[in-house]
Amino acid sequence: MRFRAAAAGLGIGAALALGGVSAPAQAASHDGASLAASCTKGKNLTNGWGKCTTPGSYKWRVLVDCTLGGSGQSSIVTGPTRTNAYCSWGNVESVSIEFV
Numbered sequence: 001m002r003f004r005a006a007a008a009g010l011g012i013g014a015a016l017a018l019g020g021v022s023a024p025a026q027a028a029s030h031d032g033a034s035l036a037a038s039c040t041k042g043k044n045l046t047n048g049w050g051k052c053t054t055p056g057s058y059k060w061r062v063l064v065d066c067t068l069g070g071s072g073q074s075s076i077v078t079g080p081t082r083t084n085a086y087c088s089w090g091n092v093e094s095v096s097i098e099f100v
Helices: none
Strands: 015-017 020-028 034-043 047-052 059-066 071-073 081-086 092-099
Touching (some): 034 059
Antiparallel strands (some): 015 020, 047 081
C-alpha cells in the first residue's frame, strides 16, 4: 500500500507563480521516522511538480490526480532536486509528494 504524504500544517497559503500554485509540503518517511524535508509543490494544466531543498539521501516522488479519473507519478528521486509528474489525459486536479 502506498503511503501518501499530503501537504499539511497551519497557515499554508496558495501562491500563484507562473501559472501554477505552490504550497509547502512536509511529511514523514514510510518507516515512521520523522523527515523534516523542506519541499514545495505546484501545478499547471498538464503537470504537477515537486522540489525539495533539504540535503540528504531521502527518496521521494510526485503524484498527481487528474480530471477524467486519471493519475500520474514521477520516477523516484533522491535528495534535493525537482521532478515532474504528468497527466496523460485531462488536467491536474491535485499534487502530492510521497516519501518512499
